[in-house]
Amino acid sequence: MLLEVKNLTKRFGGLTAVSNIDLAVKPGAVHGIIGPNGSGKSTLFNLISGVYKPEPGASIVFDGDDITDWEPHEIARHGVARTFQLLRIFSGMSVLENLLIGHHGLIRYNTASAVIGSRNVWAEERRVREEMMELLAFIGLADYADMPAGELSGGQRRLLALGRAMAMRPKLLLLDEPAASLSPVNVEIVLDTVLALKKRFGLTLIIIEHILKVVMETCETVSVLEHGEKIAEGSPAAIKEDHRVIEAYLGKEMEDSEVRALLRSA
Amino acid sequence: MLLKNNYHQYVVNVIAINVILAVGLNIVKGFAGQVTVGHIALAAIGAYTSAVVSTKLGLPFWAALPTAMLVTGLAGAIVGIPSFRLEGAYLALATLGLAESVRIVISGTESLGGAIGYENIPPPFIGSMALDAHRSYYYVVMPLALLGIYFSFSILSSDIGRAFKALREDQLAAAASGVNVRKYKIIAFVLSALYAGCAGSLKAHMAPGFLNPNDYTITEMVTLLLMVVFGGIGHIWGGVIGAVLVTIINDLTQDYYQYRMAIFGSVIVLTVMFMPRGIGGMIDHHLVRRRFKAIREAKSRAT
Numbered sequence: 001m002l003l004e005v006k007n008l009t010k011r012f013g014g015l016t017a018v019s020n021i022d023l024a025v026k027p028g029a030v031h032g033i034i035g036p037n038g039s040g041k042s043t044l045f046n047l048i049s050g051v052y053k054p055e056p057g058a059s060i061v062f063d064g065d066d067i068t069d070w071e072p073h074e075i076a077r078h079g080v081a082r083t084f085q086l087l088r089i090f091s092g093m094s095v096l097e098n099l100l101i102g103h104h105g106l107i108r109y110n111t112a113s114a115v116i117g118s119r120n121v122w123a124e125e126r127r128v129r130e131e132m133m134e135l136l137a138f139i140g141l142a143d144y145a146d147m148p149a150g151e152l153s154g155g156q157r158r159l160l161a162l163g164r165a166m167a168m169r170p171k172l173l174l175l176d177e178p179a180a181s182l183s184p185v186n187v188e189i190v191l192d193t194v195l196a197l198k199k200r201f202g203l204t205l206i207i208i209e210h211i212l213k214v215v216m217e218t219c220e221t222v223s224v225l226e227h228g229e230k231i232a233e234g235s236p237a238a239i240k241e242d243h244r245v246i247e248a249y250l251g252k253e254m255e256d257s258e259v260r261a262l263l264r265s266a
Numbered sequence: 267m268l269l270k271n272n273y274h275q276y277v278v279n280v281i282a283i284n285v286i287l288a289v290g291l292n293i294v295k296g297f298a299g300q301v302t303v304g305h306i307a308l309a310a311i312g313a314y315t316s317a318v319v320s321t322k323l324g325l326p327f328w329a330a331l332p333t334a335m336l337v338t339g340l341a342g343a344i345v346g347i348p349s350f351r352l353e354g355a356y357l358a359l360a361t362l363g364l365a366e367s368v369r370i371v372i373s374g375t376e377s378l379g380g381a382i383g384y385e386n387i388p389p390p391f392i393g394s395m396a397l398d399a400h401r402s403y404y405y406v407v408m409p410l411a412l413l414g415i416y417f418s419f420s421i422l423s424s425d426i427g428r429a430f431k432a433l434r435e436d437q438l439a440a441a442a443s444g445v446n447v448r449k450y451k452i453i454a455f456v457l458s459a460l461y462a463g464c465a466g467s468l469k470a471h472m473a474p475g476f477l478n479p480n481d482y483t484i485t486e487m488v489t490l491l492l493m494v495v496f497g498g499i500g501h502i503w504g505g506v507i508g509a510v511l512v513t514i515i516n517d518l519t520q521d522y523y524q525y526r527m528a529i530f531g532s533v534i535v536l537t538v539m540f541m542p543r544g545i546g547g548m549i550d551h552h553l554v555r556r557r558f559k560a561i562r563e564a565k566s567r568a569t
Contacts, residue, residue: 084438093435104443104445114426115417125424
């Protein structure tokens with residue numbers, strides 16, 4: 001397993017946002033996480049990426065290392081990249097600089113040589129800039145390299161957030177609603193880019209998504225959360241038929257046949 | 267720039283010292299986005315350290331300067347610690363507290379001259395020649411200012427400068443991108459403190475070799491802030507442009523001393539409202555605009 005999460009719980013005061021979750025993701029897998037609003041999906045990501053610390057008793061093992069108590073930047077440098085629901089791109093920095101920050105952990109020169117501006121700093125800068133320009137070209141933003149990231153359009157911002165995460169050369173990429181609030185055309189572009197990146201860099205993906213179509217088409221395994229608990233897990237086809245999932249999403253009143261029709265149309 | 271008039275020469279030296287101070291403040295505040303009001307206290311620490319080292323220990327200026335920078339750098343690390351937990355106005359308050367307590371401690375310490383001031387700080391010597399005239403002191407101040415500008419350029423255009431900007435923009439996203447947030451905050455505070463220590467030491471040894479704790483009040487801090495804000499906060503030239511302009515304005519308006527803070531205060535407010543990125547940012551904005559306009563036009567012509 002590339003990522004193995006056991007017994008993960010997080011409480012905020014009296015609210016249990018994530019409760020006893022186990023999760024195992026194989027290398028190369030595309031794992032989907034769905035669930036209604038407030039079901040703990042983003043909290044789960046924040047726990048894996050180290051933004052929140054879980055309650056005692058949990059363990060998060062990534063690539064053979066127990067990263068439960070690691071700092072966010074250590075987890076990132078170890079190969080776990082993530083995007084944010086609200087993107088959090090560095091709007092005041094250029095598009096290329098956003099990627100260079102993503103590449104931060106892989107830039108090789110020390111503070112002292114940067115202060116005196118030694119020659120190897122310039123050589124290294126030139127090298128990483130070229131490398132990041134390649135990545136920018138791959139996600140289709142090469143023309144905007146020097147533009148302030150804040151001036152990009154909505155779809156471009158999502159691509160940039162993706163690029164910044166990829167600049168870390170991660171093994172595992174956590175995508176928090178990569179297609180939210182995008183037009184159908186842009187959803188296609190972003191998804192194609194995600195899958196192209198996965199293929200090119202041999203990524204493992206965990207995707208939180210509200211748009212069921214995205215999950216059903218791209219994921220091999222889907223976990224369903226409700227009220228912080230994992231209520232179901234399996235292939236997209238099996239999840240579609242699961243009673244608890246249907247209830248969680250649509251309530252109990254609907255006839256099963258109607259619900260199935262709805263989910264199928266998704 | 268060597269001037270015949272002794273007073274003008276003095277003003278040029280003060281500009282150079284203020285450039286060092288402002289460039290340092292721009293690193294921690296403009297680039298790393300840490301709202302510190304403690305910079306002026308760091309300058310005081312540098313100045314008094316240098317004064318004590320040269321008078322009580324009898325060390326020459328050339329040893330006192332690095333000692334002052336070292337001590338101030340350590341103090342900068344301490345000033346930076348509250349930034350782990352505090353942001354924005356809260357950090358400003360915490361650093362303001364630190365800054366004021368430094369000044370009050372100096373005022374109340376007899377051996378540091380107390381409120382009367384610290385006298386008889388020796389000028390730098392080259393062999394037996396004292397650089398005690400403003401005209402000769404220029405050859406100490408100006409090279410250091412240029413060196414300081416050069417270092418700030420290489421720092422800020424490197425990955426370290428980018429990490430600072432990432433902190434300013436979004437700490438959570440910076441950490442998720444692998445930036446060690448605490449480490450870079452401390453680096454920013456220490457680097458800017460080294461600048462403050464250098465500027466402080468230069469001020470101490472400048473003729474007539476006299477320091478007064480009243481030169482390190484909140485008023486001076488506001489003046490410093492004005493330099494950075496007016497010149498362009500987070501702009502690589504911001505500290506330089508601001509220090510030069512504000513020092514000159516400061517000098518020309520000396521007759522209206524009592525109104526100065528009111529003028530500076532309103533200039534800060536107006537700058538933040540109408541020119542939030544200062545003069546440097548405004549110039550950049552126009553350059554970038556023109557470039558992207560050209561790119562867009564080329565593209566629309568192509569299609």
